[in-house]
Amino acid sequence: MPDPVTPTRSLRLGVAGPVGTGKSSLIATVCRALAGELRLGVITNDIYTDEDARFLRSAGVLDPERIRAVETGACPHTAIRDDVTANLAAVEQLEADFDPLDVVLVESGGDNLTATFSPALVDAQLFVLDVAGGGDVARKGGPGIGRADLLVVNKIDLAPYVGVDVEQMVADALEAREGRPVLALSRSDEASVQELRAWVLSMLAAHRGGTHEPQDPGPMAPHFHADGEEHTHDHDHEHPHEHSHA
Template sequence: MPDTLSPEVAPDTAETNRSLRLGIAGPVGVGKSSLIATICRALADELQIGVITNDIYTDEDARFLRSAGVLDPERIRAVETGACPHTAIRDDVTANLFAVEELERDFAPLDLVLVESGGDNLTATFSPALIDAQLFVLDVAGGGDVARKGGPGIGRADLLIVNKTDLAPYVGVDVEQMVADATAAREGGPVLALARDDEKAIAELRSWLLELLATHRAGQHVPQDPGPMAPHFHADENGGYIHSHEGEHAH
């Protein structure tokens, strides 16, 4: 993987006018919705943006973003998945794909559609049938050791965000070490340490997104299939069970 914030490209493909669809995944509470608000603030003056949020039984994330005033509220829509978060972004993307396509029709032309996953674990990845590229988000409050544990979400996202770095002194996390561990887990893939008031980091994120959009428009960005999800645990009223996706990798 590359060691810069440059998206991978593949030459000699046709140009596209469709919006860039960017997935944002990560565990509960890492700041995915706040990251989307930051992206919108950084780019809304120059790009036409839409947002799709995912929650199991609520539209709370969509309401948060509407109240933040980062976009026209009609450009922020919620999908209530009614199932485990990864199901709606990886296994059966129908509801999300319909929501994205409807948003693109209603506000054509859109430059960027951000699709926020419901909070999930380190196995969460988006299907390339839904999105063109994906960010995975961790935060320092979750512990400095999380990054080095790896997993499909950490290892295969186009960009890994280590979020809420301003909280590091309060939770005893060495941000530089966490970023180094994350970079090693990603075999050199790009990692960005970020806080919502860190103007330098936000500028780096903005540049990465604009470069990704340019390669997408040129038809040079190839969505990376992250492969099947790893087995993971689902809690239920009977104590829970291990769920494996072996044999379901149809994309």
């Protein structure tokens, strides 16, 4: 009989960040680096399309059936934090269809700096920024930047063209994160790709060993929808039902 603390399902890894930071490209990079040794699946989120899923399928990084899309029909953070039902169902169906899977990557739709995943949906999460968004973004903080399991400063090969000092951006990120890990990444830089690969493998090992506990990076900051009313989301109070990770 297996150790009761040892997970019997995949590591569910969330990938969040603003529009255009390279979340889909990062997932493709992870798949290329690890598909030869791990059994992978991907769930993408878009508001009204399956664009990201089609991009990944066309890239040939996995069997197309292992890449599935959720059309959220609402703010991206709603489907990854406030009501995770559609994403959780998609993840569980993928796991059932390809049992066993080692890792399922769940890509958020592009959102702002406050977007984080509910721990009811993912076991760990990384947040993606890119140098083209500006070197000052990392020090602006927010739940995703400050408390995701890993912060990725992406597209560092573009830094000379947009006038960004990558070392300073990483230093700002480390300060904002109080020393939590930061990875400067370019898909064309093999050393950084190997660092990303090693991080995923270490997180999988911790998940399997029962030494990693999913963390909640914090509630969404108050924000405004088209109705002009202020909305504050609290996953624990608005959605008291619990999801088991066992």
